[in-house]
Amino acid sequence: MNVTIVDYNSGNISSVINSFKEVAKDKVNIEVTSDLSKIKSSDKVVLPGQGSFKSCVDALKKIDGLTDTLDEFAITNKKPLLGICVGLQMFADIGYEETETKGLGWISGKVSKIDNQNGKFKLPHIGWNQINIIKDSKIFKDIESNSHMYFVHSYEFVPNDKNVISATTDYSSNIVCSIEKENIFGTQFHPEKSDKIGLKMINNFINL
Amino acid sequence: MLKNRIIPCLDVKNGRVVKGINFVDLKDAGDPVEQAKIYSDGGADEICFLDITASNENRDTIYDVVEKTSKKCFVPLTVGGGVRNVEDINKLLNCGADKVSINTAAVENSKVVLDSSKKFGSQCIVVAIDAKKNGDRWEVFTHGGRNNSGIDAIKYAKQMEENGAGELLVTSMDRDGTQVGYDIDLMYQISCKVNIPVIASGGVGSLDHLVDGIKLGNASAVLAASIFHYGKHSVKEAKEYLDSKGIPVRI
Numbered sequence: 476m477n478v479t480i481v482d483y484n485s486g487n488i489s490s491v492i493n494s495f496k497e498v499a500k501d502k503v504n505i506e507v508t509s510d511l512s513k514i515k516s517s518d519k520v521v522l523p524g525q526g527s528f529k530s531c532v533d534a535l536k537k538i539d540g541l542t543d544t545l546d547e548f549a550i551t552n553k554k555p556l557l558g559i560c561v562g563l564q565m566f567a568d569i570g571y572e573e574t575e576t577k578g579l580g581w582i583s584g585k586v587s588k589i590d591n592q593n594g595k596f597k598l599p600h601i602g603w604n605q606i607n608i609i610k611d612s613k614i615f616k617d618i619e620s621n622s623h624m625y626f627v628h629s630y631e632f633v634p635n636d637k638n639v640i641s642a643t644t645d646y647s648s649n650i651v652c653s654i655e656k657e658n659i660f661g662t663q664f665h666p667e668k669s670d671k672i673g674l675k676m677i678n679n680f681i682n683l
Numbered sequence: 684m685l686k687n688r689i690i691p692c693l694d695v696k697n698g699r700v701v702k703g704i705n706f707v708d709l710k711d712a713g714d715p716v717e718q719a720k721i722y723s724d725g726g727a728d729e730i731c732f733l734d735i736t737a738s739n740e741n742r743d744t745i746y747d748v749v750e751k752t753s754k755k756c757f758v759p760l761t762v763g764g765g766v767r768n769v770e771d772i773n774k775l776l777n778c779g780a781d782k783v784s785i786n787t788a789a790v791e792n793s794k795v796v797l798d799s800s801k802k803f804g805s806q807c808i809v810v811a812i813d814a815k816k817n818g819d820r821w822e823v824f825t826h827g828g829r830n831n832s833g834i835d836a837i838k839y840a841k842q843m844e845e846n847g848a849g850e851l852l853v854t855s856m857d858r859d860g861t862q863v864g865y866d867i868d869l870m871y872q873i874s875c876k877v878n879i880p881v882i883a884s885g886g887v888g889s890l891d892h893l894v895d896g897i898k899l900g901n902a903s904a905v906l907a908a909s910i911f912h913y914g915k916h917s918v919k920e921a922k923e924y925l926d927s928k929g930i931p932v933r934i
Contacts, residue, residue: 486803487776493754526804597880597903599806599849603686603728603933623686623933625759627806627849646685668759668781670723 479517486525494667524561528570563661584634596647612641624664688728688904698744734764753779784809800847815856862888870900
């Protein structure tokens, strides 16, 4: 099996690579590339993302044909794809970080700044928070609700269809932190930095 | 609920831990990779490396340490010490650091913070502030505490937030190494002025000091080095103690 981590200059992805390689051992081949034919032929795709919504969308678009290839992979061919952090946020129609920017439009909704209740809560939302699993998602197999995951973000994905939400977390408000829509998965938290439970989630994705 | 973080810090010089944990089962007490792994297995919420390598020719040793650690520890890794420019930050991130802390360079040229947070995102830019009391205010020190910039630490903290820092690592120079506790007043003043998380550092000698840093100093995270050295306290003990005092921690 081939799992491809999309390398599109979205910031630091070495931790994502290390964690997937740790879990995959020698059983699964982990590719790190922006090569379109390799993405097309892989079994699963991981879409990481760091920095701002706009910078990630811009970086995706800079690679000729990449968004079309991802569309084909996830929407037409319905193969498993996992978005992490801004990788998840980009599933939305639109994001408001820096300036209004169109997303991939895979899951209807928007990405807006977390309401910090007039400074009562610090932003970014950094650190370990518990996830409330509200939908039986395949990537949460053998992971309990209230498990701790590592977060670092100031913006949140607000999907229109609440049925896609698989987990939320409580901060200044109830924040969507994981989604599952058919073959498309996404986490706002960083499984690659979430210790053993994060690695377990990565393992679940690899074994889908 | 968001948990308060406990961050053990390891001083690394020429690729070796200066003051390490003195555990009997350690194969190599000076190996930062092995020590970091012990911390992460023990429940550390993050690991911090402070590179205190003095000479330029040995500066590259930290990259090797970071690369090896990031393949074994799957909690956030912050690296600081000797970070001069965007290229240094880029190199550390590529080696597997999740956050980079900038100290002297941020004082000398605040554009480093602005440029790097734009390029890599605020989430990986930590500004380290070494502050020392002078009369009724605190002043920012650079070069490992040797030079006084004369800059007001609280105003500087606010400015660094505006420049794009994702977090502030605040160390009291008066308390560092004394083991008498954090400078609570300094932590509280800065934490209340900024809307980004503050990591308290400098002066921890007991587990109660960690409690004070969070409860009284309003810090989001507490960093300590020496209480975890020589096995005086484990990270696990620290977390259980904080939990017993009603502080939310990840256990």
